[in-house]
Amino acid sequence: MPSDPLFYLVGWATTLLVGIGKGAFGGGLAILGVPLLALVVDPLQAAIMVALLVAAMDLFAIGSFGVSTWSKKDLAWLIPGLIVGIAIGYAVFLIVDARIVTLTIGLVTLAFTAHWFLRGRTAPAGQLPVSPPLALLAGTASGFTTFVAHAGGPPVAMYLLARGLSKTAFVGTTIAFFMLGNLLKLPPYIALGLKQPQALWAALALLPAAPLGVWLGRWLHERLDQKRLFFACYLLLAVAALKLTTDAALALLR
Numbered sequence: 001m002p003s004d005p006l007f008y009l010v011g012w013a014t015t016l017l018v019g020i021g022k023g024a025f026g027g028g029l030a031i032l033g034v035p036l037l038a039l040v041v042d043p044l045q046a047a048i049m050v051a052l053l054v055a056a057m058d059l060f061a062i063g064s065f066g067v068s069t070w071s072k073k074d075l076a077w078l079i080p081g082l083i084v085g086i087a088i089g090y091a092v093f094l095i096v097d098a099r100i101v102t103l104t105i106g107l108v109t110l111a112f113t114a115h116w117f118l119r120g121r122t123a124p125a126g127q128l129p130v131s132p133p134l135a136l137l138a139g140t141a142s143g144f145t146t147f148v149a150h151a152g153g154p155p156v157a158m159y160l161l162a163r164g165l166s167k168t169a170f171v172g173t174t175i176a177f178f179m180l181g182n183l184l185k186l187p188p189y190i191a192l193g194l195k196q197p198q199a200l201w202a203a204l205a206l207l208p209a210a211p212l213g214v215w216l217g218r219w220l221h222e223r224l225d226q227k228r229l230f231f232a233c234y235l236l237l238a239v240a241a242l243k244l245t246t247d248a249a250l251a252l253l254r
Contacts, residue, residue, distance in 0.1 A: 019213015
């Protein structure tokens with residue numbers, strides 16, 4: 001087990017933050033996990049730890065957002081897309097430039113959120129009907145980008161936010177979707193963890209913060225009205241997109 005107090009300070013704060021995002025919004029803050037943990041551990045270890053901790057959070061979150069909160073009509077099309085996207089990502093992992101993928105997703109998401117903040121936020125609430133083509137596209141894009149660039153949140157969030165679901169259905173559906181995605185991604189990270197057992201021990205040291213963060217997030221979810229929660233979701237989406245775009249652009253310029 002790590003003994004550095006700074007590791008526990010940063011690690012617990014990061015795990016709580018990611019867990020709160022999971023319980024309140026279905027995700028959105030996991031993108032901050034690796035860069036924050038990389039302040040106190042090796043970046044590869046940080047990636048392994050986040051993968052393990054987020055998978056654990058999914059199990060805790062699914063207890064609060066069970067089957068009754070899922071939009072099964074959307075998942076019926078999103079999940080096949082997710083599987084296809086992960087398969088494509090696995091197949092082309094060695095030849096695709098993850099920086100370009102990340103930059104593209106970031107720019108599209110920035111445009112989507114900018115439109116909402118400038119115009120959509122004041123428009124009457126609507127509800128896009130279930131769209132199999134859009135759901136398949138969102139699921140595939142999410143599966144692909146989550147595998148090659150660890151950036152799967154924006155595509156599916158854009159689709160589900162446009163659907164106009166209730167706040168609980170939005171979060172429950174997001175959690176169900178990414179629980180499967182994270183489970184599919186878990187074996188490679190476990191394999192990496194076996195080669196770096198210190199990452200497994202470090203993740204274990206932070207594990208108690210995972211259910212606490214999810215519980216705090218659920219508590220926050222219950223107290224935010226739908227308008228405020230979706231405002232926060234769009235804000236998180238914009239922050240994630242800005243980070244993706246900035247990181248990818250800087251990586252391409254190196």
